[in-house]
Amino acid sequence: MAFLQSIKAPLFVFDLAVHYLMLIGIVWSVAKPKQLIWPPPKKWSWQNIVTWVCFAIAFILNGVFVFLDWNSWMIPEYVRFFVGVPLALIGFSLFLWGFTILGIKNTSGLKGGFIYSGPYRYTRNPQYLGDIFLFVGIILISNSRYLMVVNSLLALIFLITPLAEEIWLEEQYGEEYKDYKRATTRFL
Numbered sequence: 001m002a003f004l005q006s007i008k009a010p011l012f013v014f015d016l017a018v019h020y021l022m023l024i025g026i027v028w029s030v031a032k033p034k035q036l037i038w039p040p041p042k043k044w045s046w047q048n049i050v051t052w053v054c055f056a057i058a059f060i061l062n063g064v065f066v067f068l069d070w071n072s073w074m075i076p077e078y079v080r081f082f083v084g085v086p087l088a089l090i091g092f093s094l095f096l097w098g099f100t101i102l103g104i105k106n107t108s109g110l111k112g113g114f115i116y117s118g119p120y121r122y123t124r125n126p127q128y129l130g131d132i133f134l135f136v137g138i139i140l141i142s143n144s145r146y147l148m149v150v151n152s153l154l155a156l157i158f159l160i161t162p163l164a165e166e167i168w169l170e171e172q173y174g175e176e177y178k179d180y181k182r183a184t185t186r187f188l
Contacts, residue, residue, distance in 0.1 A: 008068045012146050015061040016027075021151040022054045026157055029164035038161065039109035039168045048109065052160050061139075062150055069144035088137025094119060094130030102127065114173045116180050124166075124184050128158040163184055 025037040025047075040048035042151035098119050105112030107127065119126035169177045 003067055008065075008146075011051040011061060011064065011068075014148075015058065015065070015146075015150055016153075017053050018057050019133035019150050019157070022051070022058065022155060023157050023160075025051065025054075026160050026164055027151060030160060030167075032166040033164070036168065038164055042108055043108075051109075058150070058154065065144055065146045065150070066138065066142045068144070071143045073143045073145045073148060075140055076143060077141045080143055083112070084137045084140030086137070087133050088134075090114065090129045090140060091133025091135070091137055095127050095134060098130060098131070111172050113175055114169075115179075116184070120184070122184070123188065124186050125158075125162050128161060129187050131155075131158050159187075 024079050029036045037047045038051055040051065042048070057083050069097060097105065099107055101118035102115050103112055106115060123129055132155045135155050139148050170181075
């Protein structure tokens with residue numbers, strides 16, 4: 001365990017760099033919609049591979065920090081468990097419901113058909129909304145300074161990502177998506 005504690009700071013810096021790379025990629029996609037990084041142009045494009053490798057690294061390291069940086073911050077125990085656990089459970093459930101309805105192809109940023117059933121009747125982005133609730137819940141439960149930083153960045157990424165996706169969705173699905181967009185909120 002001493003070895004793991006000794007590499008905690010360098011792992012955090014690496015994790016932070018991965019999160020900033022993802023943030024730069026999504027901001028680029030919003031600013032330059034003709035040169036999207038997300039959604040990717042095709043399944044085996046460099047954009048798709050880099051995006052999913054970054055997400056895999058980020059999620060694995062965030063899981064590591066739950067244990068390595070457990071209880072390093074200042075959140076009172078009653079908030080951690082009475083607020084954090086329900087938020088995490090609601091977030092995970094909403095993500096899972098959205099993922100199940102949308103499917104792997106659409107979730108991966110590839111055109112798999114327009115979906116507006118299930119949780120998509122109420123919000124255009126139930127997976128991102130669920131993820132944000134989950135990230136906040138994990139921050140509270142773990143009481144980790146490091147996770148507060150990186151999960152806050154992930155939440156920011158998931159707040160910005162729909163801006164890039166909406167441009168792509170309008171190009172792919174035209175008026176059907178525009179009508180859906182007018183009738184359904186982005187998050188809540």
